[in-house]
Structures are given as C-alpha cells and as structure tokens.
Amino acid sequence: MVRPIIDDENWSKKANTIYIGATTNWYKTRFVKHKSDYRKKNYSSTTCMKVFEKYGIDNVEVICLQKCKNKNEMYNTESKYIIKNKEYCVNKKQ
Secondary structure: OEEEOOOOOOHHHHOOOEEOOOOOOOHHHHHHHHHHHHHOOOHHHOOOHHHHHHHOHHHEEEOOOOOOOOHHHHHHHHHHHHHHOOOOEOOOOO
16 A cells, blocks of 8 residues: 555544555565656556655655465455545545
C-alpha cells in the first residue's frame, strides 16, 4: 500500500487517498520505480501517481500488507484489500 506519511494511529481517517497494488518484485523496488516514473512524468503505469500528486512524492511511504506464495494469491489478496479500503482507495475495483 502507498499512503501518506502521517504519524498517527488514526492515519486512515486523515488520509483519504491510498493506493493498493500487487507486485512480483520486492515491494520497495516497485515503489522506487513508481517514484521514478512520477519524476519522469511517465504517469501511464499506475494510479499510484494520484497519491503522489495529492500529498507530494516525499510525503508518502510504501507498506507491505502481505507476502503471497504465488500470483493467484497475490491478485486475490490485492482485490481483498482494495474492497476493504474502497472508501479511500484510488484504484477501486467494482
């Protein structure tokens, strides 16, 4: 998950924009790629850019929500977290 850096246990009530994504790469490597794409204005790769635009690229962090054993589990887990956080998630799934 990519979220704003808010030093508060109730951060989700203060942050109304988060991005939940899945990757087969190490999640921090993927986050660096998102930031690089943002700096190069290569916005087509992800909706994560909405979080960067709202809070500033240096004011967001990446958090690993769950490690998965395979791609099927990864995508099912991603969908579960998106649905659970649909009120705040920029990449909502119906």
